[in-house]
Amino acid sequence: MFKKLGIGLIAIFFGACCTSTNTYDSFTDEQLKLLHYLSGQNITYDVGNTDSIIYLHVSDRFIGNLPPDELEESNCDSYYPAYGKATVIANTDTSIRFQISIKKSNDIDGVSERIKWMGYDFNLNDTTRVQFHDSLFFRLPSQFNNVYEIKLADTTNTRSDLIYRIFFSTEYGIIRFDRKDGMIYRLRF
Numbered sequence: 507m508f509k510k511l512g513i514g515l516i517a518i519f520f521g522a523c524c525t526s527t528n529t530y531d532s533f534t535d536e537q538l539k540l541l542h543y544l545s546g547q548n549i550t551y552d553v554g555n556t557d558s559i560i561y562l563h564v565s566d567r568f569i570g571n572l573p574p575d576e577l578e579e580s581n582c583d584s585y586y587p588a589y590g591k592a593t594v595i596a597n598t599d600t601s602i603r604f605q606i607s608i609k610k611s612n613d614i615d616g617v618s619e620r621i622k623w624m625g626y627d628f629n630l631n632d633t634t635r636v637q638f639h640d641s642l643f644f645r646l647p648s649q650f651n652n653v654y655e656i657k658l659a660d661t662t663n664t665r666s667d668l669i670y671r672i673f674f675s676t677e678y679g680i681i682r683f684d685r686k687d688g689m690i691y692r693l694r695f
Contacts, residue, residue, distance in 0.1 A: 533569075533610070548563045551694060561597075563594070563595065564594055565595045567590075570590070571588055588609070588610045589609045591608075593606075601668075607619070618631065621672070636656050637654070641653070650675045650678065651675070652676055653675050656674065658671070660686060666686055666687040667686070667687060668686040669684070679693075
């Protein structure tokens with residue numbers, strides 16, 4: 507009798523546990539374009555009006571369904587949106603460090619795009635902090651379409667290396683960024 511009761515309790519216990527029905531989402535090729543340009547190559551920028559250049563490269567990149575720092579939920583019915591990020595750094599200047607991320611969301615276009623640098627985090631869809639340009643010209647004939655301009659207010663007035671403005675294109679990534687010391691970095695083609 508105890509054997510039958512034990513078997514019955516085990517059956518009830520396993521019946522209460524459900525089979526995980528996790529659903530996974532993925533990006534379209536167009537949505538992934540932003541992170542594909544960041545495939546590990548060096549990205550060259552002209553510095554100011556001189557012949558100087560600086561190389562930025564991707565120090566890490568992740569494309570998948572869960573941000574690497576988030577734990578998987580233990581409930582039975584979980585939804586994991588597509589997520590991708592890339593960190594772009596300069597070896598010679600520790601103040602130049604950008605993190606670009608994309609995540610499936612409930613936005614109009616279905617994707618949330620973010621940029622982080624110098625401790626600040628910007629969602630490109632935030633029209634109160636980000637200005638959108640249909641097209642911009644930098645050093646003719648370089649025309650860029652769908653450009654986001656993001657500005658930082660200098661609240662401390664203590665960092666001459668503060669990157670206070672960047673121009674970001676979802677096709678090319680960071681196409682220009684300006685520092686408080688007057689240095690301007692432009693993407694080289």
